[in-house]
Amino acid sequence: xxxxxxxxxxxxxxxxxxxxxxxxxxxxxxxxxxxxxxxxxxxxxxxxxxxxxxxxxxxxxxxxxxxxxxxxxxxxxxxxxxxxxxxxxxxxxxxxxxxxxxxxxxxxxxxxxxxxxxxxxxxxxxxxxxxxxxxxxxxxxxxxxxxxxxxxxxxxxxxxxxxxxxxxxxxxxxxxxxxxxxxxxxxxxxxxxxxxxxxxxxxxxxxxxxxxxxxxxxxxxxxxxxxxxxxxxxxxxxxxxxxxxxxxxxxxxxxxxxxxxxxxxxxxxxxxxxxxxxxxxxxxxxxxxxxxxxxxxxxxxxxxxxxxxxxxxxxxxxxxxxxxxxxxxxxxxxxxxxxxxxxxxxxxxxxxxxxxxxxxxxxxxxxxxxxxxxxxxxxxxxxxxxxxxxxxxxxxxxxxxxxxxxxxxxxxxxxxxxxxxxxxxxxxxxxxxxxxxxxxxxxxxxxxxxxxxxxxxxxxxxxxxxxxxxxxxxxxxxxxxxxxxxxxxxxxxxxxxxxxxxxxxxxxxxxxxxxxxxxxxxxxxxxxxxxxxxxxxxxxxxxxxxxxxxxxxxxxxxxxxxxxxxxxxxxxxxxxxxxxxxxxxxxxxx
Amino acid sequence: xxxxxxxxxxxxxxxxxxxxxxxxxxxxxxxxxxxxxxxxxxxxxxxxxxxxxxxxxxxxxxxxxxxxxxxxxxxxxxxxxxxxxxxxxxxxxxxxxxxxxxxxxxxxxxxxxxxxxxxxxxxxxxxxxxxxxxxxxxxxxxxxxxxxxxx
Numbered sequence: 001x002x003x004x005x006x007x008x009x010x011x012x013x014x015x016x017x018x019x020x021x022x023x024x025x026x027x028x029x030x031x032x033x034x035x036x037x038x039x040x041x042x043x044x045x046x047x048x049x050x051x052x053x054x055x056x057x058x059x060x061x062x063x064x065x066x067x068x069x070x071x072x073x074x075x076x077x078x079x080x081x082x083x084x085x086x087x088x089x090x091x092x093x094x095x096x097x098x099x100x101x102x103x104x105x106x107x108x109x110x111x112x113x114x115x116x117x118x119x120x121x122x123x124x125x126x127x128x129x130x131x132x133x134x135x136x137x138x139x140x141x142x143x144x145x146x147x148x149x150x151x152x153x154x155x156x157x158x159x160x161x162x163x164x165x166x167x168x169x170x171x172x173x174x175x176x177x178x179x180x181x182x183x184x185x186x187x188x189x190x191x192x193x194x195x196x197x198x199x200x201x202x203x204x205x206x207x208x209x210x211x212x213x214x215x216x217x218x219x220x221x222x223x224x225x226x227x228x229x230x231x232x233x234x235x236x237x238x239x240x241x242x243x244x245x246x247x248x249x250x251x252x253x254x255x256x257x258x259x260x261x262x263x264x265x266x267x268x269x270x271x272x273x274x275x276x277x278x279x280x281x282x283x284x285x286x287x288x289x290x291x292x293x294x295x296x297x298x299x300x301x302x303x304x305x306x307x308x309x310x311x312x313x314x315x316x317x318x319x320x321x322x323x324x325x326x327x328x329x330x331x332x333x334x335x336x337x338x339x340x341x342x343x344x345x346x347x348x349x350x351x352x353x354x355x356x357x358x359x360x361x362x363x364x365x366x367x368x369x370x371x372x373x374x375x376x377x378x379x380x381x382x383x384x385x386x387x388x389x390x391x392x393x394x395x396x397x398x399x400x401x402x403x404x405x406x407x408x409x410x411x412x413x414x415x416x417x418x419x420x421x422x423x424x425x426x427x428x429x430x431x432x433x434x435x436x437x438x439x440x441x442x443x444x445x446x447x448x449x450x451x452x453x454x455x456x457x458x459x460x461x462x463x464x465x466x467x468x469x470x471x472x473x474x475x476x477x478x479x480x481x482x483x484x485x486x487x488x489x490x491x492x493x494x495x496x497x498x499x500x501x502x503x504x505x506x507x508x509x510x511x512x513x514x515x516x517x518x519x520x521x522x523x524x525x526x527x528x529x530x531x532x533x534x535x536x537x538x539x540x541x542x543x544x545x546x547x548x549x550x551x552x553x554x555x556x557x558x559x560x561x562x563x564x565x566x567x568x569x570x571x572x573x574x575x576x577x578x579x580x581x582x583x584x585x586x587x588x589x590x
Numbered sequence: 591x592x593x594x595x596x597x598x599x600x601x602x603x604x605x606x607x608x609x610x611x612x613x614x615x616x617x618x619x620x621x622x623x624x625x626x627x628x629x630x631x632x633x634x635x636x637x638x639x640x641x642x643x644x645x646x647x648x649x650x651x652x653x654x655x656x657x658x659x660x661x662x663x664x665x666x667x668x669x670x671x672x673x674x675x676x677x678x679x680x681x682x683x684x685x686x687x688x689x690x691x692x693x694x695x696x697x698x699x700x701x702x703x704x705x706x707x708x709x710x711x712x713x714x715x716x717x718x719x720x721x722x723x724x725x726x727x728x729x730x731x732x733x734x735x736x737x738x739x740x741x
Binding site: 234 | 660661662664665668669675676679680682683686687689690693697705706707708711713715
């Protein structure tokens with residue numbers, strides 16, 4: 001064996017080559033560093049924006065408007081996302097027959113129908129409208145190309161005609177057109193957007209941006225009304241019964257809580273189904289209790305009495321003459337029962353209200369200078385709107401000041417509630433002012449925006465109550481109203497064990513400038529008499545028949561509503577001894 | 591200094607076959623560098639941080655896996671929440687529609703149901719306010735089947 005070659009000492013690499021390699025690698029590193037600086041520093045904002053756009057999305061909304069509930073959280077109006085399914089047959093990657101067969105059971109259409117639809121146009125074929133969320137989720141799960149689901153909103157009114165006069169309806173663009181959907185359109189729009197969450201490539205939500213409190217993710221906000229749907233139901237039933245019995249044109253029932261001005265019931269008949277507003281008579285979209293004026297007749301007498309007491313024209317012990325028929329400024333004025341009873345002679349104020357004597361009322365209001373009377377009516381707000389949250393309000397109408405002050409007949413007719421007109425809502429506000437001790441409150445139906453735990457979040461703005469009568473005057477008038485039910489025209493309204501006050505009204509309707517045969521009957525009650533909490537007003541327009549008076553037509557409605565109030569609110573009897581007497585439920589105790 | 595051990599070299603062993611004496615190559619260990627204290631500390635720190643880096647890299651992997659698992663679970667739970675909310679909406683709508691329908695039906699045909707009215711309500715006086723212990727019993731009125739039900 002030859003000796004191993006000596007290990008050749010490696011030739012030193014040319015120094016130049018090492019330098020070249022070094023420079024090359026340094027250059028590469030510099031290039032990478034430069035790219036890094038470019039991306040991280042110069043393009044930072046645009047790249048971050050791109051990433052954000054790709055990753056972060058708003059979760060799909062489940063509400064466009066807040067749901068509306070009644071006082072006891074019974075749902076009255078609720079949004080529902082509905083989808084319209086479009087097909088783009090030119091984008092189908094699978095056989096159309098397979099798609100048709102997959103969709104047929106979900107949509108309730110036959111595969112042949114669907115295939116026919118697929119054949120009409122290459123894109124944008126509407127397949128199904130108002131597809132529910134569940135079905136839409138199933139269609140999405142099929143994951144077929146060429147199917148598109150567009151979201152729209154549908155508002156559901158489960159109570160149908162019951163609350164239509166209050167809530168109204170929304171049109172196809174989801175904008176309110178009647179009721180509080182119209183007047184509170186902005187209040188009802190959902191304000192806080194859905195939470196912004198990040199999504200991964202598979203379309204799954206990630207917790208990176210999610211709020212730590214899961215309650216934030218649930219949208220429990222709802223608008224609560226002051227209306228109680230049980231009371232509304234009873235009132236509507238009682239009203240419809242009387243409308244049918246007397247073949248009347250229309251009617252309304254209002255229940256006002258006098259302390260706050262909250263409306264516990266507001267029924268107008270006839271009504272409509274807001275789910276199918278397109279089938280309804282458009283005249284019904286204005287709630288006539290809020291929009292239509294009528295001459296109140298005798299139900300305005302308590303207000304006139306309060307004015308007279310407040311201006312010290314009379315005291316509760318004043319006695320007024322009732323001749324039965326008098327002439328004022330060349331015009332005859334008589335009591336409604338003049339032909340049967342004639343004049344009654346001297347009457348106390350309570351008796352004036354009890355017998356509902358027009359002539360005595362004229363004498364009463366005659367004691368006040370006409371301009372003071374007019375000014376007080378003005379101060380009561382009789383030429384302005386009530387200012388509630390319901391739409392299409394009409395302000396009350398009085399004769400012009402000069403006419404009222406100059407001609408005595410005007411104030412005379414105003415004394416018994418004719419010659420001026422107001423809406424039932426306005427009348428209930430004025431009676432409420434008497435019932436609650438003299439403060440004019442604003443009637444309203446919306447209590448506020450509440451969260452799911454019942455905490456108030458927002459309230460619509462309301463005017464402050466203002467004083468229009470003194471407490472003493474209110475108490476005196478309330479006592480007189482109690483007398484009306486005890487011994488006057490309001491006797492049928494008595495409920496055993498309880499005391500309420502009220503006033504009947506039977507007014508002739510003015511048609512074309514003259515008074516015709518048609519009447520408008522009403523009854524207003526104040527309950528409970530000792531400490532009034534509620535004013536209940538029932539007005540029935542054009543009841544037919546010779547026995548159609550406020551006492552026969554309207555009192556049964558108010559009595560049914562008051563009884564319902566007793567059971568719903570649990571108001572105990574103020575005179576329980578009346579109930580211990582056996583079989584004496586119909587007689588009025590002395 | 592210890593004398594360097596003398597070892598036989600492999601080259602030397604080849605040569606030994608020819609019979610000459612083995613060539614011993616002196617192998618000297620590398621001189622121990624004497625480090626000042628600061629240098630020793632730095633080296634020690636480097637060793638510690640190296641261990642820490644390696645162990646945290648090793649520990650990072652299961653942690654990252656746990657994070658991904660949590661995200662997946664959250665995502666699934668959120669999906670379930672959405673489904674439940676959808677079901678709740680559907681139930682609410684059907685519940686309210688059913689309530690309305692039942693009310694309508696009962697109004698048409700009461701089937702023995704009676705409306706609430708004050709004659710059928712019991713008010714029991716509060717024991718503390720009044721001395722009376724007798725409840726106020728309102729005599730029940732016979733059921734009139736044609737009466738409509740109030741809800």
